[in-house]
Amino acid sequence: MQTNTSINKKTGRSINDAFASKFAKSMFLSVSALVILSFIGTRMFTHVDLNLYGYMVGTIVFIGGFFYRFIAWGERPPTKILIKKGLKLLKRKSTPKTAVNHLGIYDFIKNRGLYRWVQHILIGWGCVLACMVTFPLVFGWMYFTMDDNGHYTIVLMGLNLMTVKADGIIAWFSYNALNISASMVIAGVCMALHRRLKNMQARAEQKFIYDFLPLYLLLFISITGLLLTVQNVFLHGWMQPQMSLIHQFSVIVTLIYLPFGKLAHIPFRPVSVFARNYREHYGDQAMKECKVCGDHFVSVEQSNDVINVLGVNEMEFNMQDGFNLAELCLPCRRKYRISRFSGFATHQVKVKEANQNAKG
Amino acid sequence: MKKRLYLELENCIGCRSCLAACTQCGGHEERNRNYVYDVNPLVNRQTMPLMCLHCVNPACARSCPAQAIQIHETGAVLSALVEKCIGCQNCTIACPYGIPKFDTEQNLMYKCDLCIDRSKDGIPPMCASVCPSNTLQWLTDEEIEAKQKQFNLDNGKWVTSMPYLEGETNVRVNLPGILQGVTKLF
Ligand code: SF4
Ligand code: SF4
Ligand code: SF4
Numbered sequence: 441m442q443t444n445t446s447i448n449k450k451t452g453r454s455i456n457d458a459f460a461s462k463f464a465k466s467m468f469l470s471v472s473a474l475v476i477l478s479f480i481g482t483r484m485f486t487h488v489d490l491n492l493y494g495y496m497v498g499t500i501v502f503i504g505g506f507f508y509r510f511i512a513w514g515e516r517p518p519t520k521i522l523i524k525k526g527l528k529l530l531k532r533k534s535t536p537k538t539a540v541n542h543l544g545i546y547d548f549i550k551n552r553g554l555y556r557w558v559q560h561i562l563i564g565w566g567c568v569l570a571c572m573v574t575f576p577l578v579f580g581w582m583y584f585t586m587d588d589n590g591h592y593t594i595v596l597m598g599l600n601l602m603t604v605k606a607d608g609i610i611a612w613f614s615y616n617a618l619n620i621s622a623s624m625v626i627a628g629v630c631m632a633l634h635r636r637l638k639n640m641q642a643r644a645e646q647k648f649i650y651d652f653l654p655l656y657l658l659l660f661i662s663i664t665g666l667l668l669t670v671q672n673v674f675l676h677g678w679m680q681p682q683m684s685l686i687h688q689f690s691v692i693v694t695l696i697y698l699p700f701g702k703l704a705h706i707p708f709r710p711v712s713v714f715a716r717n718y719r720e721h722y723g724d725q726a727m728k729e730c731k732v733c734g735d736h737f738v739s740v741e742q743s744n745d746v747i748n749v750l751g752v753n754e755m756e757f758n759m760q761d762g763f764n765l766a767e768l769c770l771p772c773r774r775k776y777r778i779s780r781f782s783g784f785a786t787h788q789v790k791v792k793e794a795n796q797n798a799k800g
Numbered sequence: 801m802k803k804r805l806y807l808e809l810e811n812c813i814g815c816r817s818c819l820a821a822c823t824q825c826g827g828h829e830e831r832n833r834n835y836v837y838d839v840n841p842l843v844n845r846q847t848m849p850l851m852c853l854h855c856v857n858p859a860c861a862r863s864c865p866a867q868a869i870q871i872h873e874t875g876a877v878l879s880a881l882v883e884k885c886i887g888c889q890n891c892t893i894a895c896p897y898g899i900p901k902f903d904t905e906q907n908l909m910y911k912c913d914l915c916i917d918r919s920k921d922g923i924p925p926m927c928a929s930v931c932p933s934n935t936l937q938w939l940t941d942e943e944i945e946a947k948q949k950q951f952n953l954d955n956g957k958w959v960t961s962m963p964y965l966e967g968e969t970n971v972r973v974n975l976p977g978i979l980q981g982v983t984k985l986f
Contacts, residue, residue, distance in 0.1 A: 548907035644826020712886035773898030
């Protein structure tokens with residue numbers, strides 16, 4: 441915070457002075473962006489679907505919660521450094537590949553178990569698909585018109601994207617996208633619930649509010665959404681307005697909850713791409729050598745960043761015998777601790793740490 | 801009654817039961833999170849365990865950009881939350897004792913969580929339950945104090961934790977008597 445104010449003072453009057461806080465500024469900018477996009481998308485508000493206004497309110501509350509959390513989080517010293525350097529490194533060649541790996545196909549989750557991976561793909565992509573359909577509709581970025589019988593025109597951002605046959609395959613996918621996504625989410629959530637109830641490893645660490653609530657919310661949204669279709673197709677729209685309200689309500693509650701619980705990892709997760717870029721980029725530049733064994737164990741940049749962050753928290757690990765613990769690789773650091781306990785310089789004995797995995 | 805993990809390092813006989821036990825704790829997915837070291841491997845058989853000391857002001861959690869390392873109300877410093885850890889490995893190089901382990905394949909840090917599913921209910925952690933030599937114990941503060949009295953040599957050599965560590969810790973460590981030339985009766 442302090443560095444911020446001093447920067448603002450130096451540059452004299454900046455645009456930031458117009459806002460009471462970072463939060464106010466971010467809120468203002470994103471709500472304006474939403475309004476402008478909707479203005480363009482709906483051909484100057486001539487195609488607004490007012491049935492969906494509950495979602496609009498929900499989205500704006502979500503944006504508020506998101507910025508509130510994100511800004512508080514981004515102010516923490518380690519996060520600040522990572523975001524700043526990560527943004528700079530976004531142009532790396534490997535960024536698209538890393539992003540697909542981390543955010544699209546979740547390779548690392550596959551390594552945590554195939555079951556968890558399938559479950560995450562179903563829930564993750566189900567939600568993404570649903571959002572990609574719902575929000576453009578809510579804000580009028582996309583809508584359908586029927587000019588001549590039997591053909592729909594899909595209008596995207598005010599431009600006629602394409603005309604499709606009403607009983608064609610693209611039209612079928614458009615009507616059913618939300619049903620497909622709901623089925624995916626229901627399948628994924630059921631897998632997750634099954635694991636949470638049966639698997640002892642998962643049961644050991646879970647908490648009801650943190651681990652189950654988001655699953656039940658997603659399940660509720662998906663089931664009420666599917667019921668809407670059922671009412672439409674089989675019950676001639678019986679009770680549909682009521683169900684539509686319940687569904688809308690469940691989505692709004694989830695949106696409001698999203699930045700604060702387990703689901704918060706969705707908007708924050710892209711930072712893992714920053715982290716990978718950061719490690720690769722600075723790792724190529726210069727590696728730090730362990731003061732005792734000479735191993736390259738981390739990039740110089742990261743080591744310095746961590747030392748700085750710990751410095752902010754008034755932690756400095758300078759030893760009486762002259763070095764700083766940050767200069768030791770991890771095995772040497774552990775052996776050094778043993779030496780502090782025993783009085784014998786274990787870390788100076790050139791023997792690899794032996795038998796650390798309980799395999800006989 | 802709040803109990804703590806208490807280490808009497810010189811008792812260690814190097815059986816590595818604690819490593820095996822750690823793999824069996826719930827949520828550990830059969831990987832251990834602690835260490836046992838030979839003190840002077842080429843000369844004698846003295847060993848000592850090393851595990852997370854659950855710092856009061858944990859460097860690992862302070863350095864984590866994702867707030868993935870949470871501190872439990874019991875004071876235990878937990879392992880990374882799987883959905884939050886972004887795999888930067890800051891924590892591994894921040895810890896003054898080199899405790900957190902990192903799985904590059906899963907892009908995930910894991911560390912001793914004091915077997916939180918057990919210790920939050922007052923059940924001793926896995927490693928302390930199996931240790932055959934009383935190196936790892938699960939004691940109340942009064943019991944630890946009683947031990948201190950029992951071994952009080954009035955020469956400042958029996959010390960728990962500070963000032964031999966880098967900060968206050970929730971785990972108490974007893975500096976070894978044998979290696980300081982003090983004979984101890986069990
Ligand atoms: S000993 Fe290391 S891993 Fe354990 S709490 Fe302290 S800093 Fe974190
Ligand atoms: S590796 Fe994970 S737990 Fe460790 S500092 Fe990075 S994000 Fe936090
Ligand atoms: S307390 Fe539990 S997690 Fe920590 S080293 Fe012991 S067995 Fe492993």
